[in-house]
Amino acid sequence: MRGTPAILVVLALATAPALAQNRTDLQPLPAVPPPPPEMAPFDASLEPEVTIKKRDGDTIEEHRINGKLFKIKVTPEHGVPYYLIDTNGDGNFTQTTMGNPDVRVPQWVIGTF
Template identity: 55%
Template sequence: MRRLLSVFLLLASSAWAQPADVQPLPAVPPPPPGMEAFDAALEPQVTIVKQERETREEFRIKGKLYMVKVTPAVGKPYYLVDRQGDGNFIEADVAPNPVRPPMWIIHSW
């Protein structure tokens, strides 16, 4: 058993050894001019409305309301989501694995 353990340790240590000709990775070049790392227009605006019985958090992008988080005074919070962009809000599923295809806005005018 000891012989097997010593052989295993010898093989493991040789596998972790680095070769002598290892070179460091080159530095990452800076982004091209005109490219911004942060675009404030893509960040959602959050408006918090506190009332006696609930707190609503309204999420907007470019001024358009797309999601509302409702936190009642008693109970679990829930989300209302405008999935189609037509102003009809439905309650978001909280199931463990709901099937949702990705829906990205490719172009709008």
């Protein structure tokens, strides 16, 4: 209990200069400028259209841009999802698990818990 009055005295001495300030040279902040105009207008045709279908327990997501199918994601009911990607735009799909057909990752199951 002896330390409580000493702490109050220290706090009073520390806050006294802040309370004693009475500045008259303050000026208001300038108004916030408006945000810059958008760099490019939003084009909804560039966003992919995703169609989700369920077949025999599998979930199939078809991704299209301008009505053209370019990627299919297949998520089996029990298993690892994989992608079918049309890399050249010719309708021939390449299977991959990472989204990049050039990367082939070994997917051996070593152990499950």
